[in-house]
Amino acid sequence: MSQLREISAARLLDGISGVSAALGACVMGLMAVHVVTDVAFRYFAGFSLAGTTEIVSRYYMVTLIFLPLAYVQRKGQHIDASLLADLLSPRFQVLLGCLSAALMALYATLIGWRAATEALRATEISEKIQTADYFLLAWPARWIPVLAMALVVAISIIELATHAYRFWNWKRLGRTDVSNDFERVTPI
Amino acid sequence: MSSLAIGFTGVGVILLLIALRVPIGLSLGLVAFFGIAAITNFNIALSVLSLVPFETAASWELSAIPMFLLMGTLAFHSGLTTALFEAARLWLGRFPGGLAVATNFACAGFAAASGSSLATTLTMGRIALPEMKRNGYDMGLATGVVASAGTLGSLIPPSVLMILIGVFAQTSILKLFIAGVVPGLLSALAFATMIMVRVKLRPSLAPHGDVDVSFRQKLAATGGIWPLPLLVIGVIGGIYGGIVTATEAGAFGAALTFLVALVQGKLNWGVLKSSFWGALVGTASIFFIVIGAVLLTRFMAFSGLPAFLASIMSDGGITQVGVIVIAALTYFVLGMFLDPLGLLFLTLPVMLPVFKSVGLDLTLVGVLIVKFVEIGLMTPPVGLNVFAVKSLVGKEVSLGQIFRGVGWFLAVDIVVIALLVAFPEITLLLPRLMGL
Numbered sequence: 056m057s058q059l060r061e062i063s064a065a066r067l068l069d070g071i072s073g074v075s076a077a078l079g080a081c082v083m084g085l086m087a088v089h090v091v092t093d094v095a096f097r098y099f100a101g102f103s104l105a106g107t108t109e110i111v112s113r114y115y116m117v118t119l120i121f122l123p124l125a126y127v128q129r130k131g132q133h134i135d136a137s138l139l140a141d142l143l144s145p146r147f148q149v150l151l152g153c154l155s156a157a158l159m160a161l162y163a164t165l166i167g168w169r170a171a172t173e174a175l176r177a178t179e180i181s182e183k184i185q186t187a188d189y190f191l192l193a194w195p196a197r198w199i200p201v202l203a204m205a206l207v208v209a210i211s212i213i214e215l216a217t218h219a220y221r222f223w224n225w226k227r228l229g230r231t232d233v234s235n236d237f238e239r240v241t242p243i
Numbered sequence: 244m245s246s247l248a249i250g251f252t253g254v255g256v257i258l259l260l261i262a263l264r265v266p267i268g269l270s271l272g273l274v275a276f277f278g279i280a281a282i283t284n285f286n287i288a289l290s291v292l293s294l295v296p297f298e299t300a301a302s303w304e305l306s307a308i309p310m311f312l313l314m315g316t317l318a319f320h321s322g323l324t325t326a327l328f329e330a331a332r333l334w335l336g337r338f339p340g341g342l343a344v345a346t347n348f349a350c351a352g353f354a355a356a357s358g359s360s361l362a363t364t365l366t367m368g369r370i371a372l373p374e375m376k377r378n379g380y381d382m383g384l385a386t387g388v389v390a391s392a393g394t395l396g397s398l399i400p401p402s403v404l405m406i407l408i409g410v411f412a413q414t415s416i417l418k419l420f421i422a423g424v425v426p427g428l429l430s431a432l433a434f435a436t437m438i439m440v441r442v443k444l445r446p447s448l449a450p451h452g453d454v455d456v457s458f459r460q461k462l463a464a465t466g467g468i469w470p471l472p473l474l475v476i477g478v479i480g481g482i483y484g485g486i487v488t489a490t491e492a493g494a495f496g497a498a499l500t501f502l503v504a505l506v507q508g509k510l511n512w513g514v515l516k517s518s519f520w521g522a523l524v525g526t527a528s529i530f531f532i533v534i535g536a537v538l539l540t541r542f543m544a545f546s547g548l549p550a551f552l553a554s555i556m557s558d559g560g561i562t563q564v565g566v567i568v569i570a571a572l573t574y575f576v577l578g579m580f581l582d583p584l585g586l587l588f589l590t591l592p593v594m595l596p597v598f599k600s601v602g603l604d605l606t607l608v609g610v611l612i613v614k615f616v617e618i619g620l621m622t623p624p625v626g627l628n629v630f631a632v633k634s635l636v637g638k639e640v641s642l643g644q645i646f647r648g649v650g651w652f653l654a655v656d657i658v659v660i661a662l663l664v665a666f667p668e669i670t671l672l673l674p675r676l677m678g679l
Contacts, residue, residue, distance in 0.1 A: 076527075083309055087497050091494050112306065117300045136262070
């Protein structure tokens with residue numbers, strides 16, 4: 056029963072991280088359209104869409120970088136180099152998975168906590184930034200990393216639990232299902 | 244412990260964590276955070292952490308990266324690579340090792356639409372490797388050319404690596420782009436020459452194929468690559484003509500590629516989905532490292548390590564060329580173990596102040612760094628381009644065989660780098676002629 060609950064919690068998180076990544080993809084499309092429209096207006100009509108730079112950097116970039124992070128982690132797409140690790144025994148590699156998951160939980164907690172402090176401050180003063188024509192509401196964007204880091208922390212804890220479970224029940228589970236072979240696409 | 248000692252320890256711990264397969268961005272960021280805390284105090288480290296992740300992501304200049312990645316994935320998924328290889332094959336097929344030469348130049352061509360080496364290798368390898376195998380090519384040569392020519396992806400503009408270097412070194416991205424053109428073409432020509440000479444000396448490497456094609460066929464195939472010049476002229480011409488900035492060029496290029504695919508009738512939901520998904524995952528994983536790298540830069544500044552190294556160099560009377568040689572060796576050694584981004588961002592925070600202190604031209608440095616980083620993609624034991632090729636050929640060709648095939652290209656690359664260092668004008672002339 057408890058295992059069932061755990062699985063459904065993991066599935067729910069998978070779902071949320073997938074949706075937030077999809078949101079990131081939509082924002083990426085929006086960003087392309089927005090920038091090109093701005094260029095077109097400037098070139099043909101002689102004026103720019105005010106605030107493009109600010110909206111692109113503060114909203115689009117922050118969204119499309121932070122929101123997919125949980126998904127990227129879940130799919131094993133973070134960039135790593137596995138030189139020494141490959142030489143170790145499979146069981147020890149599972150332990151390394153614990154290490155990564157624990158460190159990621161710590162890192163994301165730290166970033167998320169600091170981001171939340173910043174977001175609260177920005178929300179209290181109703182942070183705005185000045186564009187060429189108007190003041191752009193800036194504080195909502197501050198909450199995006201908070202949300203994203205919370206997801207990463209949750210995913211990391213689940214990964215930590217899974218890896219630890221595997222490590223302790225090594226003999227019973229056998230060594231067959233340690234493989235973490237996702238097709239990885241390194242972008243550079 | 245002195246700040247300097249903490250700095251050195253930090254770099255050591257980062258390397259250890261990376262060796263233990265901790266994601267690179269996580270290793271950089273977490274160690275940097277605790278490093279800053281150890282040198283100053285926790286409050287300062289926390290305040291750095293409050294600012295850096297958000298401010299790094301919220302960058303207008305770096306918004307070119309997701310857009311150029313999208314341009315590359317769109318170009319790939321809409322089949323531009325197939326047309327390129329086909330045209331190169333028909334034109335160059337009659338040369339010794341014609342298919343390998345064609346692959347090499349098709350990679351150079353695709354590099355003009357793609358900002359990434361690995362993508363170029365994977366894309367071109369899928370098409371070229373089966374073709375070379377069918378023609379009885381030596382698989383060491385076949386895999387070698389795909390793994391090596393793929394590195395042109397980062398040298399020939401647009402280039403994600405150059406955008407990152409430009410932003411970190413605070414030097415003009417457009418100038419870097421333009422400066423990469425001649426070294427990129429020079430590398431491609433040098434690779435092609437090496438292939439032809441080798442095949443001439445050992446014809447068994449590449450049996451002469453049946454490439455009796457009429458001029459009309461060649462022209463028809465060339466017609467199929469019309470999107471490429473359009474994209475190149477659109478993007479580079481757009482920047483140079485002042486219509487778009489180097490930052491906006493990414494979105495412009497992505498939109499242009501989208502339109503081309505639409506006109507060619509190659510756009511469907513599947514293509515769109517894979518393109519966006521690839522670019523998105525690429526962006527997030529790159530920026531996760533970039534955030535760690537910015538934190539590392541702060542940590543390094545607090546530790547005084549880069550200044551220390553710079554003073555050693557200047558006290559030791561080391562010349563500009565000496566610094567470049569030391570950098571090349573560092574990149575070569577670290578490049579064996581790190582992927583390009585890890586390598587770039589572990590070294591930039593330490594090396595940039597050193598380059599600046601001896602008065603090296605940062606545009607030249609940028610192009611050389613790209614070249615150095617790319618060599619890391621080809622060297623064992625962690626040569627990502629080699630692994631990418633390996634994933635395409637499966638068990639048929641051993642890693643050792645691929646590395647041996649790549650070895651020839653590596654030797655050529657070293658000659659090219661020596662030329663670039665000996666004659667900075669190769670790199671700097673074109674930007675100067677264009678008034679940059």
